[in-house]
Each structure stands twice: as structure tokens, then as C-alpha cells.
Amino acid sequence: MALGSGVIVRPDGIVMTAYHLIKDQPAVQVRLKNGETYDRVVVLGIDERRDVAALRIPAANLQTLNRARVEDAYPGATVYTISNPAGLEWTASSGILSATRQADDVAGAGAGYRLLQFTAPVTHGSSGGALADDQGRLLGIVVGSLGGQNLNFAVPVESVLGLANRVDGLALGSARNLDLRRRGPDSSVAQRTEPPRSPAEIMRSARTICVLGNPEFPPEPWKRCF
Structure with a gap:
């Protein structure tokens, strides 16, 4: 993996990403839009069927998006x-x-x-x-x-939020041995009561997106294309 994306889903440093990006990777950096970079990345849970993983970085008070049903x-x-x-x-x-x-x-x-x-x-x-x-x-x-x-x-x-509810985890590279116990979806979902937002307003959400990468590897094609 040279570069991928992740989404901050909880203010206490929980990030969701595509599992194929981190599978078998010995190390991954997570970089936020404000420039903060994290090398300590813990795998909280994986769902190989859906190709989603939940990660934790040592950060707090992060911005997140409301969720839609x-x-x-x-x-x-x-x-x-x-x-x-x-x-x-x-x-x-x-x-x-x-x-x-x-x-x-x-x-x-x-x-x-x-x-x-x-x-x-x-x-x-x-x-x-x-x-x-x-x-x-x-x-x-x-x-x-x-x-x-x-x-x-x-x-x-909403299908994979249970991955983020774990409080323990394993160091990156050990995900294949993770004992995955998925919980039900988080019920704190915003209802559709507001009018549509402009593209410029949507773009403000970019600060909730992370860059996942390993600078030791050169760019390569996307690993999962259906």
C-alpha cells in the first residue's frame, strides 16, 4: 500500500477504512488534514466479508460526520x-x-x-x-x-459500526488473528431534517478524512476492484 483513505467515525481516534489497504501491512501511518501524523495504529476489528477495518490512533476531540440511514x-x-x-x-x-x-x-x-x-x-x-x-x-x-x-x-x-465498539485491539500486522466480535449498529444516527447542503459545505467535511500510507512502498494499483 502506498496511499489510501480513512474516515474518522468517533472523536476518540477511531478510523474506518478498507481492510484490503492494511491487510498484511507491517506498518501504516495515518495523517489528518491538520498535518498531525500517527505511527501508532491499532486494529480494533476487521470484517473481511465487507472489506472494512476499524483502527485506533492516539488522538482525541476529532471532528466526525453525522451518519445517515x-x-x-x-x-x-x-x-x-x-x-x-x-x-x-x-x-x-x-x-x-x-x-x-x-x-x-x-x-x-x-x-x-x-x-x-x-x-x-x-x-x-x-x-x-x-x-x-x-x-x-x-x-x-x-x-x-x-x-x-x-x-x-x-x-x-451502519453495517460495520460494531467494529468501532471494541476497546482492545492488536498491533497492525496481527489482524489475521483477531477474534472479531461484531456488535449491532450504533443507534445515534441523525435524522433527515435539514435541507441539502452546498458542495462547498460538503467539502468542509474533508477534515474528517485521513490519509493512510506507508512511505517505504512505491505507488501501486488499487488492490480491490470488483
Whole structure:
């Protein structure tokens, strides 16, 4: 891994990202938009089926996004991605939510979970980034793309929030031995009561996005493309 993305989901330093970014990596740095860089990264939990991991960094009082329910999202709604595509850090892109579908319907994605299909552009480095609705609320974690134009996918964040509820963890590189006990989704989800926000307002959410990288490795293609 040379560069990827992560989303701060709790103020006490909990970050969610795509599991394939950290799998078998001996070390990963996490860098925030304010320039703070963290080398002590602990794996709290992994969900290999959904390709999502929860990490902890030694930080506090971090900004997070409100979260949206998948049930409130509908095909045709405007969505945004905020990630680090091709090393262009904290980039926002827009598109629409195409569908909410079962992974069973997507070639190579596995089975037994939901995916959010969207058209906002993603590329190498976008894995682990945020998919947000038109109010800037977090809908999902970007995990992959299918061959074709703008056939991109994210895992609903409400499906994996239980990973962030662990209080213990293992040093990075030991995730394959993690005893994963997932809990139910966090119930503190913001309701849809506000009007849509402008793209400029959405972009203010970029400070909740992390850069995940290991400077010892050169850039390489995105590891997970459905």
C-alpha cells in the first residue's frame, strides 16, 4: 500500500477504512488534514466479508460526520465521495446513488451483505474514503469498483459500526488473528431534517478524512476492484 483513505467515525481516534489497504501491512501511518501524523495504529476489528477495518490512533476531540440511514437514501439522490484519489489528497467528487443491492449481485464482491452503488468517480487511493449524502452525512465506506464507467461501491457504515465498539485491539500486522466480535449498529444516527447542503459545505467535511500510507512502498494499483 502506498496511499489510501480513512474516515474518522468517533472523536476518540477511531478510523474506518478498507481492510484490503492494511491487510498484511507491517506498518501504516495515518495523517489528518491538520498535518498531525500517527505511527501508532491499532486494529480494533476487521470484517473481511465487507472489506472494512476499524483502527485506533492516539488522538482525541476529532471532528466526525453525522451518519445517515441507508433506508433514507434513494436511487437518484446526490452523493459525494471525499478521499485521496491518485494521491490528490482530500478530493471531493459528486454523483448519484444508483442502487442499494446485495453483494451477491456484484461479480467478485462475495455474498451476504449490502452494497451502495454510486457514480461519483473513484480511483487508486479512494479505497476507505467516505460516501456522503447531500447533507454531508456519512453513508458508507468506499471499497471498490466494477469494470465499467462509474460502477462504484461502498459498504453502508451502519453495517460495520460494531467494529468501532471494541476497546482492545492488536498491533497492525496481527489482524489475521483477531477474534472479531461484531456488535449491532450504533443507534445515534441523525435524522433527515435539514435541507441539502452546498458542495462547498460538503467539502468542509474533508477534515474528517485521513490519509493512510506507508512511505517505504512505491505507488501501486488499487488492490480491490470488483
